[in-house]
Amino acid sequence: MIHEVAVIPGDGIGPEVVEAALGVLDAAAEAHGGVRFRYTHFPWSCRYYAEHGRMMPEEGLQTLSGFESIFLGAVGWPGVPDHVSLWGLLLPIRRRFEQYINYRPLRLLRGLRSPLKGIEPGDIDLVIVRENNEGEYSNMGGRIYEGTPREIVIQNTVFTRTGTERVVRFAFELARRRSRRLVSATKSNGINFTMPFWDQVVGEIAREYPDVTVSSYHIDALAAYFVLRPKTLDVVVGSNLFGDILSDLAAAIVGGIGLAPSANLNPERKYPSMFEPVHGSAPDIAGKGIANPTAAIWSAALMAEHLGHPDIASAIVQALEDTLAAGIVTPDQGGSAKTADVAAAVKARVRGRS
Template sequence: MRRHRIAAIGGDGVGPEVISAGLEVITALSAKLGDFQIEAQSFDWGSELYRNTGVMMPADGADRLRGFDAIFFGAVGAPDIADHITLWELRLAICQGLDQYANVRPTKLLPGMRGPLMPELGAQIDWVIVRENSEGEYAGVGGRAHAALSLELAMDVSVFTRAGIERIARYACELAMKRPRKRLTVVTKSNAQRHGMVLWDQVCREVLIDYPELETDFMLVDAMAAKMVTSPGTYDTILATNLHADILSDLASALTGSLGNGATANLNPSGDAPSMFEPIHGSAFDITGKGIANPIGAFWTAAMMLDHLGERQAADVLMEAIGSVCQSGPHTPDMGGQASTAAVTQAVIQAISELGMG
């Protein structure tokens, strides 16, 4: 039997709720298929640890994760702790510490999902957004000076390197080549950001030369946001910088009807460190503890993690079960229903048990 060691980090808010639900579903898959097993170890890192100790995770946290096959992460952020502390000292510390430079976010209206677009437009959504996950606007370079004076300043520097751009562009090209449409859109803002984004365009074009089979185009990020709403069927694989893809991927999830549906993989494509998988909905403290968090994003994320681990059949079965429950219900309140997290979880587990293996 194949065994995979998973580090489970629930984090903040609804994160522990949806990660627990995700582990339940993976356990059901393991029992159904009988050929793999997940050994999950939980870590209590997050805002509660910060309140008690002053750190979001131990100083050697990223190194502690290196022995695992994957990381299943819930959410980070708390209303009483500054966002730059919660994000930089946990999620980004893991992503950057383990060089998870490729953030991959699929978006598609699964059966039963009803987004805000007209049905004929919503049905066209079938995207994968590839986000450069290590530099750009979130490189962490900058500083503050002259505190509390009238000339106080703060500066964040967008960092673009040839190596960083080339590796994410190549990853996006390889991914686009595996999809039926073989179409890649590169998002830019080089009309206004005349240094870093011009290098981004230049290096992307150089990489694209190696992929003549791809249909490619470049779109300014503001136009891209509009076109995702008005012409969603135009796009397939989308490559963007750290900040631009962060924004566009939240828009993409909202177009499925709820941020709770969004799934993410933070990948280290070289495989020399584990990759991290997380739903994108955030900590959602307004519904924490109410038992109504939408677990679909966590389940979709779990399917991405299983596929990454080589458990393709399990991933396919899980996506089929998710689609079945999205179609027939039950649905959590964000999806227009009244169901609890537990009810949706049990419905997916029941769907798994009823699926034939083919």
């Protein structure tokens, strides 16, 4: 079986962690037999933007539609505004292919330390389900009288029943398969239209899942709970903005943003899904060979699982955790290992030569 994967290494440390992750994925596929991943690389990035005036070609989305999956490294570079790189590549992919679920698992892995006192490996094991296509990141609004004292800026937030119901239902299904506990992020005491609507939909769908205990917390209180009582959290569902913020906070409490994988899912598999670490391009360490590949390797495992190979995914995550537990960690985690050192150690373990 051959899976066709579009690879966009992107900017900064993106190409470095992509190389590490795909090397591990290939080693795991080889060890399990019968599966291959065939990669087609695309140079779309801020460098491409500097040369062509756009982040990807006009036919880029059509090109990507022919692949089973997309693997992204990182996007962003000094000199290119973040809104240009984001709206020119990442967000169009998410929306064109209806990747309406942003799935972000966070776990304190063996070998890593949380900055939180008294937290040990295994104490934090949660998944954030983030709405990925609308909400606060809707591309609606504008500016008038720009640059004058009368300047007006409007940013519209759009919540649809279809968009809200499908992400909430996905989260309930996930909670049912895990601990049967779900937390919903809201701010209905201050945002008086969209958030009460969100709460209403959560309540309606909760009646379909009487076996799942659901709690609703205002986003400010929930952010505090992530720090003060992370052991109580399992599946958390939130809007585009809330899910984004909580995901980075969750990464911080398990050791850092370099540990956070993600999957942009089209659950119906009508379109390709996209997998990416969420750490960004890190221009300050690009080219030094010290980027932490953990998030990218874990993202590759999520891709393998989505493509129907949970055994490969499990082997990768187990080998990754064993590697970290052996003290083979990059400088951001207090170690001295290079990106390639971590990748080589994980590959050796998935091949059974640890």
